[in-house]
Amino acid sequence: MLFRKGNLNRERFERMAFSVYDSLYGTALRLTRDREEASDLTQETLVRAYEAFDRFDGRNFKAWMLRIQTNLYINRYRKRRREGLTTALDDDDVHLEPVAPPAEAPDRMMLDNLIGAEIEDALAQLPDTFRLAVVLSDIEELSYDEIAEITQVPVGTVRSRIARGRAQLRKILAKYAKDQGYIREVSAE
Secondary structure, eight states: OHHHHHHHHHHHHHHHHHHHHHHHHHHHHHHHOOHHHHHHHHHHHHHHHHHTGGGOOSSOHHHHHHHHHHHHHHHHHHHHHHHOSOOOOOGGGOOOOOOOOGGGOHHHHHHHHHHOHHHHHHHHHSOHHHHHHHIIIIISOOOHHHHHHHHTSOHHHHHHHHHHHHHHHHHHHHHHHHHHTSSOOOOOO
């Protein structure tokens, strides 16, 4: 009976994880701005969540998963800052793989079709804290309370980060719109 119960939990977790996988990967890609890192972060999130699934309170699975992912991302970021970004490559360790050009990468094409390359590029220019808040709010459509829980900051800080992130996005996108001729500056006469 115990084996059967565990099997049901695994199936339940898999079903729930499948339903939020695209959001997890998309958020990871927006945070890391790298396909391999995003894939690693998403997989590590799934492993950690599966290991802790018995502690899931049943309220909001997507928010719970994004909190795990955010914590993993923050811990990785802090670790890299402490250690620095040094790597040693031996000739024997280098393996080249054929990859699509960045513009043709499937994940990039998917994101471009969803919200546009210009917005993705503008999001990438935001500081991490603002980008995370904007992505969780405007793309993942989480409430301020859920974002506060995920990022472990007060709701007022979430509101501030979203407002500041959106303001920076408007500024970046206004410059793009002017450069592309979508809008023009009006001269005061």
